[in-house]
Amino acid sequence: AILAQARAHGSQPPTPLRRGGPRRREMSVKCIREHTGKALLHKHLPEISGGKHTTGCPGVLVSPEVLDKTSGQTWDSILDANPWLKTEKLVAKPDQLIKRRGKAGLIAINKTFDEAKAWVMERMCKEQKVETVTGQLTHFLIEPMVPHKQEQEHYICIHSTRYEDEILFCHDGGVDVGDVDAKAERMQIPTGAACDEAGITAKLLSKLDAGKKSGMASFILNLYKFYKDLHFAYLEINPLVMLDDNSVVPLDMAAKIDETANFLCAQKWGEVDWPPPFGRDAYPEEAL
Structure with missing residues (x-):
């Protein structure tokens, strides 16, 4: 729960000594269903963004x-x-x-x-x-279903390492997004550091149409606040669609949560279904 505690207090986690350099953050990261991730975003994003952003129906x-x-x-x-x-x-x-x-x-x-x-x-x-x-x-x-055009599809991923979070953004997303590592624009945010729309626009949105930058920067900032507030460890949306009215809709989502933050987030998470990887039944211990 080192990262959870550090985020709660706005401080850097301690650096353990180890031969070969600092070790990676240790935590219990678990995948959640797409429906769970969308339902959490639907529930919490409006409040986190002060009513600026909603995500529509999370489905059933x-x-x-x-x-x-x-x-x-x-x-x-x-x-x-x-x-x-x-x-x-x-x-x-x-x-x-x-x-x-x-x-x-x-x-x-x-x-x-x-x-x-x-x-x-x-x-x-x-x-x-x-x-x-x-x-x-x-x-x-x-x-x-959300009718949209191919050029309205974007890609975003937020993931955490021991000392920082990283946001990846591609202005062209969808099923054929290609090699994200090679083409994505990136923004690193050290643990406890501030993040704002100006920084997001400068580092992530250089290839986005000028008329979309303000709305997308606002959405990404509040998505990142949601990510931190609910102690996600990984959040990928592809495609992330920005419609003609500048509303932003997550069409496909994959996410992981830091389960060691349960003592902080149990009420916000609610009942969470922890599915096993496809092709494997849940182990008896995973029912505990």
């Missing part, structure tokens, strides 16, 4: 319970709790820490509710091979 997570009409989650209960499912065009995809779902044919786009439901049911609890890994599909995210 569908589990194998829908196969049992006597369970707590049925398709009828999902509809009752999410009436937008009947009025919006939808996107459906597995939510199990699977990379490159689009290239694996695991994203259904521009579907009605009945079409999305059928797509999910065809795959629920079925084995699926993704690249070299085979696993069972058990959890799906259904969310509103």
Whole structure:
């Protein structure tokens, strides 16, 4: 919990002595579902940004319970709790820490509710091979589709090392973003240091259209505040879409949380589902 405590007090963590130089930060980093990350962002970003930014509906997570009409989650209960499912065009995809779902044919786009439901049911609890890994599909995210143009897709990633956080930004994102390490603009923020919109604009947004820079800088600043406040260790959004009205929407998200910050963030996190990697069942110890 060294990093969690340092962030809480705005100070640098101590440097342990070790042959070969300082060691990397040790913490318990766990992946969360895309739906969990989007739900946390949807809940906390408006307050963190003073009402300047919202992220829209985080969607609904569908589990194998829908196969049992006597369970707590049925398709009828999902509809009752999410009436937008009947009025919006939808996107459906597995939510199990699977990379490159689009290239694996695991994203259904521009579907009605009945079409999305059928797509999910065809795959629920079925084995699926993704690249070299085979696993069972058990959890799906259904969310509103966001119509947009290719040039509106961007890429952002925030990750933490022992002594600093780093933000990577590509003005062109999406499924074919390419080699992010080679093309991304970068900004390093030492632990406890301040970050502002001017610095973000100068270091990350040089290739972005001038009319988008102010809105994007504001969003990135508040996204970073969210990242720190909820003790994320990794947050990648690709694509991050900026619409014509300068609103910003995260379409695809991957995230990890520093679980050692539970004593600080349990109330903000709420009930968090910690899924195992795709292709592996949860170990008994992971249920504790």
